[in-house]
Amino acid sequence: MKRDVGREEKAVFAEYLARHGLKRSEQREAILEAFLRSERHLSVDDLLRLARKRRPEVGRTTVYRTLKLLQEAGLATELVLRGETRFEREYKRQHHDHFICKACGEIFEFSSDEIERIQEQVASDIGFVIDGHRHQIYGACRSCTARSARSEARR
Amino acid sequence: MKRDVGREEKAVFAEYLARHGLKRSEQREAILEAFLRSERHLSVDDLLRLARKRRPEVGRTTVYRTLKLLQEAGLATELVLRGETRFEREYKRQHHDHFICKACGEIFEFSSDEIERIQEQVASDIGFVIDGHRHQIYGACRSCTARSARSEARR
DNA sequence: TTACGTGCAAATACTTTGCAGTTCC
């Protein structure tokens, strides 16, 4: 069932390599595969670990280098959450921002056309032309809020 | 005229030190003074350089350590803009977020009650309790937009 | 064949920590 995960993205990457006179390699394939199979927000270490399941010799250096290529190919984006660098899929995904639960570390995505609109408004007020943004909201997710309410009550 | 810059904040810091059994020092005073006199978004290097104008022997280590104290005392906040760590005054300042011009690096502040409100809305939709957020908008400021329009026209 | 790719080790950049000497209270 999960065969062909990210088939389209693999084609995009192949295309990117070809167009830039670069070559395919087992390592790049293992890394891309691992990246595509995980729906999560991966750290370099996560990705290294996952890629090594398939190809144990993959080096950390190659992960860094491949991530750079994936970003240039429009397949990955870097985000820094609470000081930690993570990567997520980018290809054909709608723009979104993140909630981060300080208790469990879970990351939730959100997007709001309304916020985007007001941003544009505020920007144009000072003659600023927007080209991108990062919006991160920290706090407690539903289950962590519930958990702490429970332990509160227990006192 | 500019005597007594941040008098209130100095008092807050003294109070903080006292309450925690910590001591005042020439270095801490020089660093705080430099921090308060500058209205900008300072890097560690900026602050080190400024503090050294007053006390040339101030060490980088002490700047790091003092910045930590200033944050704990509620006088400074750290922000990471385009991968660069910066510090700004926090005491009694209204919450705000940042525009960053990719061309000249200039940082502009903004705030929008409307955005805050929608954030709360979006958060409560998923049962998330907000505790803080970071919102950074990248693009081109008015003068850089004008400048590039001019060089466009020249072609 | 040859330009590109790889892993390792070394180099960077930024920040923290250990330590021996100094200063504040």
Next chain:
DNA sequence: GGAACTGCAAAGTATTTGCACGTAA
């Protein structure tokens, strides 16, 4: 006098780069 403070050098992190060897095209 003793705990706290300081600067330096060393140790950590995270990421990048130089290089000799390996490999896709």
